[in-house]
Amino acid sequence: MPPSQLLLLALVSALLLLWRPAGAAEHAVGGDGINGWDTGTNYATWSQAQSFAAGDVLVFEYVKSQHNVYEVTEAAYRSCDATAPADVLATYDSGFDRVVLPETNRTYWFICQVPNHCIGGMKLAVTVPGASTAAVPSPSPSAAAASRGSWTASSGGLLLLALAVAHVLLVNPAG
Numbered sequence: 001m002p003p004s005q006l007l008l009l010a011l012v013s014a015l016l017l018l019w020r021p022a023g024a025a026e027h028a029v030g031g032d033g034i035n036g037w038d039t040g041t042n043y044a045t046w047s048q049a050q051s052f053a054a055g056d057v058l059v060f061e062y063v064k065s066q067h068n069v070y071e072v073t074e075a076a077y078r079s080c081d082a083t084a085p086a087d088v089l090a091t092y093d094s095g096f097d098r099v100v101l102p103e104t105n106r107t108y109w110f111i112c113q114v115p116n117h118c119i120g121g122m123k124l125a126v127t128v129p130g131a132s133t134a135a136v137p138s139p140s141p142s143a144a145a146a147s148r149g150s151w152t153a154s155s156g157g158l159l160l161l162a163l164a165v166a167h168v169l170l171v172n173p174a175g
């Protein structure tokens with residue numbers, strides 16, 4: 001395969017990774033792949049690099065029976081102790097768990113409940129921000145949709161630009 005085609009492939013692949021359809025985004029916890037949810041990932045760093053909106057989906061992917069996902073209270077998240085039933089809000093153990101973040105202005109707390117895994121770092125806090133001003137409790141659905149829409153439009157522009165560049169490179173290969 002000539003270098004120009006490889007470049008095009010790389011460009012398209014990169015754009016596909018960046019691409020998000022309008023509406024709810026999916027977040028592969030810890031990155032794509034079967035070991036996204038494991039003991040070797042810094043989830044504070046991962047979470048800070050994401051931006052979450054109400055309706056977004058967390059996807060926890062891991063080897064079933066080696067890990068699990070417990071949505072817990074903040075206290076249980078901080079102590080890594082989810083033995084009190086009242087501290088457990090939801091549990092998942094399919095190995096491919098999709099968890100919707102329904103509300104704005106709320107932090108969601110997750111741990112792996114397998115012994116010592118939470119202490120070992122398998123704990124995730126995700127905050128869905130509220131409105132930017134304190135006077136408005138939550139953004140209206142139309143405002144949120146408009147903001148998502150413009151984001152998608154700018155992605156579309158980026159895609160077209162990159163395709164145009166790739167086309168020029170293909171038509172006039174440097175080498």
Ligand SMILES: [Cu+2]
Pocket residue numbers: 038039066067068112113114117118122
């Ligand atoms: Cu685990």
